[in-house]
């Protein structure tokens with residue numbers, strides 16, 4: 001059966017669909033938009049050009065931008081600045097299918113009243129899941145038992161039973177930054193028998209209680225936590241927020257997890273603590289991003305070093321595309337965006 005509304009939709013000329021274009025690097029955005037996503041987008045909008053723009057300063061880009069109302073950006077997208085705005089007089093929404101928009105969107109875009117949203121909340125999900133797994137495995141001392149078993153190749157029963165500190169019962173977890181990811185980690189930790197404390201200069205005690213955790217000063221968090229996990233953005237104010245002095249506040253055999261950004265930690269000071277064996281670490285992000293081949297962090301038994309994999313990988317990337325399409329649907333229906341980025345809070349964000 002066809003309703004009157006859908007009959008009308010069927011006969012409505014294609015020109016009534018709002019114009020959409022893409023601007024990103026397909027190599028960097030693999031798996032973000034599936035065929036099903038793209039088919040759905042084609043029912044919602046008139047896609048001006050299927051091939052994503054890689055630059056905005058050629059004749060082809062100018063002709064696409066002249067028509068575009070909705071620009072879908074992503075990893076590898078060129079920057080949208082005043083010049084691009086001049087080429088795109090109809091532009092109303094930039095829907096970014098990745099995290100930070102800081103280097104992508106010039107302040108003039110916000111000043112022009114163009115709506116901007118990003119998929120950082122979708123990218124927060126796998127980072128929070130990675131963090132939950134890292135916390136539970138760290139407390140269980142999984143790496144240590146794996147190595148013992150691998151070395152002995154027979155029962156490690158005595159070692160298993162003689163360590164009273166091992167396990168996840170009532171350990172204290174300190175989360176630095178009640179960011180999107182930090183908040184999601186709080187939710188994922190809720191069903192476990194753990195005590196969660198947090199530090200964030202922009203979240204007061206009442207808000208913390210609302211989230212279900214106690215907010216403390218950063219030094220106290222470092223002292224009290226069995227596991228410290230970093231979820232603050234990379235800002236000038238967060239550079240080396242975890243320095244030698246703060247690392248020294250952590251108790252022996254505690255674990256530090258960094259899925260945020262390498263610059264949050266004084267890496268030399270951390271290396272010292274890890275080489276001495278006093279602390280343990282799960283490190284997904286470093287400075288530089290790829291460590292030199294002779295870095296001790298690759299081989300230390302108390303370090304789980306991963307190559308920046310906490311964020312969306314493989315199938316998880318589809319969540320980014322789905323979020324962007326849901327935002328475009330909201331925009332087309334005249335509803336407020338669920339993941340709008342405001343120029344006022346951009347300086348606090350990742």
Ligand SMILES: NC(=O)c1ccc[n+]([C@@H]2O[C@H](COP(=O)([O-])OP(=O)(O)OC[C@H]3O[C@@H](n4cnc5c(N)ncnc54)[C@H](O)[C@@H]3O)[C@@H](O)[C@H]2O)c1
Nearest residue numbers: 177179180181200231232233234259260261310311349350
């Ligand atoms: N490893 C990965 O693959 C991966 C993926 C995504 C994000 N990240 C990183 O994870 C971190 C968190 O990302 P997000 O999107 O949740 O961040 P976000 O943009 O949501 O963080 C903003 C919030 O951080 C808090 N904050 C600001 N300054 C702070 C400070 N000095 N100390 C503590 N908290 C502060 C404030 O509550 C602010 O609202 C960032 O460093 C980001 O780059 C890593």
